[in-house]
Amino acid sequence: MSQRLPDRLLSAFSWACALVLTAGVCMIIGFLILKGGRSLNLNLIFADTRPWDAILLKRQVFGGLFPAITGTFLLILLSVGVALPLGLCSGIYLAEYASPKARSVFGFMVDLLAGIPSIVVGLFGFSITIFLHHFYNSRIYPCLLISALSLAFLVLPYIIKTTQNAIERIPLLTRLTAPGLGATKLQNVVWVLLPLALSDIASGVVLAIGRCAEDTAVIMLTGVVATAGVPKSLFSGFEALPFYIYYTASEYKGSAELVKGYGAALILLSICSMLFIFAHLIKMLIDRRAGIMM
Amino acid sequence: MKQVCKLFPYFVVLSIITFTAGIVCASELDAFKGEKGVLRIAGGTAHIPVMKEAAKRIMTMNYDIQITIAGGGSGAGIKQAGEGLVDIGNSGRKPTDEEVSKYNLSMYKWAIDGVGTVVHPSNPVKALSGEQLKGIYAGKIVNWKELGGEDRPINIYTRDKSSGTRAVFWKKALDKGDISAKANFVASNGAMKAAVTNDPYAIGYVSVGYMDETVTPIALDGVIPTLKTVQTGEYKVARGLYSNTKGEYTGLAKKLITYLLSPEGQKIVSDMGLIPVN
Amino acid sequence: MSLKDKCAPAVFAGASFLCAAVTLCVLGFMVSLSLPVLKSGMLWKILTDSWSPDHGQFGILAMIVGTFYIASLSLIISLPISLGCSFFMQITHKGIAGRLLKKFVQFMTAIPTVVYGFVGVFLLVPLVRDLFSHGSGMSILTAALMLGLLISPTMILFFCASFERVPKIYTDAVDSLGATPFQKLFYVILPQAWPGVLTGLILAFGRAMGDTLVALMLSGNSIMLPSSLLDSARTLTAHIAMIIAADFDSIEFKTVFVSGAVLYLMTGCGILLARISGRRME
Numbered sequence: 026m027s028q029r030l031p032d033r034l035l036s037a038f039s040w041a042c043a044l045v046l047t048a049g050v051c052m053i054i055g056f057l058i059l060k061g062g063r064s065l066n067l068n069l070i071f072a073d074t075r076p077w078d079a080i081l082l083k084r085q086v087f088g089g090l091f092p093a094i095t096g097t098f099l100l101i102l103l104s105v106g107v108a109l110p111l112g113l114c115s116g117i118y119l120a121e122y123a124s125p126k127a128r129s130v131f132g133f134m135v136d137l138l139a140g141i142p143s144i145v146v147g148l149f150g151f152s153i154t155i156f157l158h159h160f161y162n163s164r165i166y167p168c169l170l171i172s173a174l175s176l177a178f179l180v181l182p183y184i185i186k187t188t189q190n191a192i193e194r195i196p197l198l199t200r201l202t203a204p205g206l207g208a209t210k211l212q213n214v215v216w217v218l219l220p221l222a223l224s225d226i227a228s229g230v231v232l233a234i235g236r237c238a239e240d241t242a243v244i245m246l247t248g249v250v251a252t253a254g255v256p257k258s259l260f261s262g263f264e265a266l267p268f269y270i271y272y273t274a275s276e277y278k279g280s281a282e283l284v285k286g287y288g289a290a291l292i293l294l295s296i297c298s299m300l301f302i303f304a305h306l307i308k309m310l311i312d313r314r315a316g317i318m319m
Numbered sequence: 320m321k322q323v324c325k326l327f328p329y330f331v332v333l334s335i336i337t338f339t340a341g342i343v344c345a346s347e348l349d350a351f352k353g354e355k356g357v358l359r360i361a362g363g364t365a366h367i368p369v370m371k372e373a374a375k376r377i378m379t380m381n382y383d384i385q386i387t388i389a390g391g392g393s394g395a396g397i398k399q400a401g402e403g404l405v406d407i408g409n410s411g412r413k414p415t416d417e418e419v420s421k422y423n424l425s426m427y428k429w430a431i432d433g434v435g436t437v438v439h440p441s442n443p444v445k446a447l448s449g450e451q452l453k454g455i456y457a458g459k460i461v462n463w464k465e466l467g468g469e470d471r472p473i474n475i476y477t478r479d480k481s482s483g484t485r486a487v488f489w490k491k492a493l494d495k496g497d498i499s500a501k502a503n504f505v506a507s508n509g510a511m512k513a514a515v516t517n518d519p520y521a522i523g524y525v526s527v528g529y530m531d532e533t534v535t536p537i538a539l540d541g542v543i544p545t546l547k548t549v550q551t552g553e554y555k556v557a558r559g560l561y562s563n564t565k566g567e568y569t570g571l572a573k574k575l576i577t578y579l580l581s582p583e584g585q586k587i588v589s590d591m592g593l594i595p596v597n
Numbered sequence: 598m599s600l601k602d603k604c605a606p607a608v609f610a611g612a613s614f615l616c617a618a619v620t621l622c623v624l625g626f627m628v629s630l631s632l633p634v635l636k637s638g639m640l641w642k643i644l645t646d647s648w649s650p651d652h653g654q655f656g657i658l659a660m661i662v663g664t665f666y667i668a669s670l671s672l673i674i675s676l677p678i679s680l681g682c683s684f685f686m687q688i689t690h691k692g693i694a695g696r697l698l699k700k701f702v703q704f705m706t707a708i709p710t711v712v713y714g715f716v717g718v719f720l721l722v723p724l725v726r727d728l729f730s731h732g733s734g735m736s737i738l739t740a741a742l743m744l745g746l747l748i749s750p751t752m753i754l755f756f757c758a759s760f761e762r763v764p765k766i767y768t769d770a771v772d773s774l775g776a777t778p779f780q781k782l783f784y785v786i787l788p789q790a791w792p793g794v795l796t797g798l799i800l801a802f803g804r805a806m807g808d809t810l811v812a813l814m815l816s817g818n819s820i821m822l823p824s825s826l827l828d829s830a831r832t833l834t835a836h837i838a839m840i841i842a843a844d845f846d847s848i849e850f851k852t853v854f855v856s857g858a859v860l861y862l863m864t865g866c867g868i869l870l871a872r873i874s875g876r877r878m879e
Contacts, residue, residue, distance in 0.1 A: 029777075031777070031779040032777045034779075035684065035688070035689060035778060035779045035782065036689045038681050038684070039681045039684040039685035039689045042678045042679075042681020042682050042685065043682050043698055046678055046682055046749060047698075047701065052720070053708075053713065053720075053746075056719075056720050057712070057716060060719075084379070084382065085382065087378075087379070110612075111612050111615065111616065112616075113612075114608060114609045114611075115612045115613040115616050117609050118610050119613060122606050122609055122610065123610075130617075131613050131616075133868075134620045134621075135616065135620075137620050137865055137868055138616065138619065138620040138623075140800075140803050140807070140864045140865070140867065140868045141620075141623060141861060141864060142806070142807025142808070142860050142861075143807065143809060144807070144809045144857075144860075145627070145837075145857045145861055146623065148627070148837055148841075148853065148854070148857045149622070149623045149626055149627070149857075151841065152626050158402075158403075158404065163403055166405075167404075181619070185616065209599075209602045210606075211602045212602075214605075235707055238709070239709030239710060241710070241711050241809070241810050242838065245841075246838070250387045250388060250389035251367075251388060251390060252367075252374065252386075252387065252388040252389075253385065253387040253388070254378055254386070257357065258357070261357045261387060262359065262387035262389065263387075267711045270712070270715050271711055271714070271814070274714065274715045274719075275505070275506060275507070275509065275510040275513060276364075276507055276508075276510040276513050277513055278509060278512070279531075279533070290712050290715050290716075293709050293711070294708065294712055297707045297708065297709055298704070298707055300707065301703075301706075301707035472731060474733040476733075480849070499821075500647070500819065500820050501821050501828075502819055503733055503818060504817075504819060504820070504831070504839065506839065514733075517723070518726070518733050518734065520733070521733065
């Protein structure tokens with residue numbers, strides 16, 4: 026009967042931990058909703074400008090979140106656009122073409138890249154900018170393009186690892202079927218393996234998108250500014266949602282701005298949550314359609 | 320016919336008056352008509368409210384112009400302007416001769432500002448002597464009760480080395496005294512204000528233009544830092560707000576600085592709580 | 598083989614080489630841009646001095662110590678909670694409750710870091726200040742509390758994965774012998790899974806060391822060598838973010854690259870250790 030005590034303690038301990046964790050997170054989200062819920066309206070995003078004028082880029086928005094949202098959107102588009110092909114190819118190489126030794130070495134490199142603190146990636150982007158500015162073309166400044174490229178470096182490991190894992194998870198029998206019928210390695214990869222791995226790769230891409238949306242450290246050093254309006258070119262400064270939140274927390278001028286900051290935090294949280302749910306749905310949907318047992 | 324001839328001189332005078340009035344009332348913003356391009360501004364954070372308002376008016380009038388404004392402090396403004404990374408580098412202190420010659424800077428002063436010590440509105444301490452202020456920042460006076468306040472430790476806030484506000488405060492209010500290593504660092508005037516607003520036992524220093532009812536200015540040696548006392552020179556911890564460009568100002572930078580020095584621009588300066596130079 | 602088949606491996610390999618090159622370039626840039634500092638023999642001084650640019654001192658010791666304190670404290674806070682949650686999910690409440698918690702923890706990974714920092718500034722900082730009646734509320738403790746919450750999902754998911762990897766044969770065997778959950782945990786699962794737990798710890802520590810926003814917003818950023826939990830401190834990451842505004846030619850700025858190199862090497866060692874302990878898992 027004395028055996029019951031350790032079990033009861035274990036159960037109590039695990040309940041306590043689960044509750045602490047859940048309570049902590051719910052406090053954070055609840056606090057945001059409480060303080061920022063009332064600011065969630067079109068005025069938060071478009072301020073004094075009429076929404077259609079702003080979206081059609083006929084007029085600038087001042088004091089609203091629209092420029093920051095477009096900045097974040099463009100960042101995601103550019104950085105995932107660069108990281109996706111690069112990551113896909115590397116993942117395929119590591120899963121299919123690399124020798125075990127190469128796999129080990131490159132695998133270590135990818136882990137290293139994944140482990141680099143985001144601020145160091147930002148510092149790298151910044152130093153490349155200065156380097157190019159001095160030696161190549163003095164019209165190169167920290168800008169949207171540099172930020173997007175640095176972010177691409179940041180999310181590359183996500184895409185590489187998910188691609189590699191997705192392809193390696195395919196059962197050996199399935200992987201050998203097409204070559205057994207005479208297909209070349211490339212045909213096997215393109216027509217059999219990739220479609221099978223699609224759902225995992227897709228959720229990896231959505232993970233990368235989420236990372237781009239929320240990162241602040243990299244863009245802080247490579248071109249984001251507090252005020253810029255909607256970005257007009259790849260080579261100009263830009264605003265972004267996470268930087269807006271950080272900036273508001275450090276230097277809000279009165280409770281009106283602070284409430285906008287809460288609203289912005291809620292919007293960013295919602296965007297990231299929706300991406301998370303979207304990734305899950307993709308996995309479920311594609312797996313169901315493919316009818317795969319993996 | 321005779322009546323028309325009689326009225327004719329009045330008509331001429333009226334049209335002359337309307338014509339000249341039209342020229343005078345034409346907005347200084349018209350200089351930006353037909354321009355396009357990107358204007359990059361960075362540097363002192365005390366300048367930001369004025370810059371933001373001017374940028375808003377210009378960008379509203381002309382959609383093809385994009386003006387980006389970043390902070391970073393006066394040091395960053397000067398260096399980035401000198402390196403050609405921005406078109407206008409703002410500084411809350413006059414660039415040193417060394418900086419001017421190294422980067423070939425042109426400076427344009429468009430406002431005067433003061434740097435005042437601030438505490439939380441609930442703090443009973445309202446005045447300090449210069450010696451007491453130096454003692455607080457050096458870390459020698461550590462508790463508010465030594466100054467007649469509550470029995471709580473003093474939380475010091477300061478800016479980083481790039482800040483012009485800090486440079487002026489250190490030189491003129493602290494007489495280049497030490498700043499304790501325990502001080503909390505904030506990155507801009509706005510951040511300093513937010514920090515003091517949120518901490519009942521804080522002490523910090525901020526641009527007079529940023530002061531509002533959420534922080535209480537401290538009288539230094541009997542003089543409260545307000546717009547008036549800075550303007551009359553009674554409050555000595557004052558500085559000019561400069562915009563610097565590499566070489567002579569040209570293009571959009573020239574137009575913006577001219578706009579800031581125009582009556583319309585100087586009105587923005589005084590609206591934002593600073594002292595216009597004109 | 599067609600042309601496509603011949604070129605494809607080269608293209609794929611090229612992409613991998615590019616990625617590896619980027620990884621090495623980052624280190625290369627950090628080191629080469631710190632060279633002017635290293636050359637003048639100041640490396641030791643930079644690693645051990647205090648930070649006082651007015652007096653010509655550019656040491657980052659306080660920042661290195663600050664990083665370690667905050668990361669270690671957040672690990673200490675997060676470890677029991679993460680262990681408890683993974684026990685909950687894998688051992689004591691494997692059913693619906695466990696699955697719900699797992700989904701919740703996965704959701705936590707999606708929460709932006711800046712949101713943690715933002716809520717920390719307005720909720721946690723006043724709380725700490727009033728609770729301890731000391732300091733501004735921005736301290737090592739505040740930053741570590743929030744950071745502990747941030748790194749928990751990483752640890753929990755890793756622990757769960759390593760618990761699941763324990764061969765079913767063992768767990769089935771011990772179940773059929775009538776073991777209680779506690780006995781199963783202590784005598785079978787933990788002994789088998791501890792390399793995974795260790796790897797998770799190391800990875801979470803690396804994550805905590807590399808985080809910028811939470812430390813920047815919550816730890817006060819003073820340059821003093823911290824001596825108590827309630828002291829204000831600065832991490833290497835926050836230091837880089839703050840100094841980047843300084844001018845590019847000064848020694849002050851060059852120390853940023855030394856900081857970057859130190860961070861890179863610290864996390865690199867962590868990755869290496871994690872790999873070694875991960876290999877022991879298999």
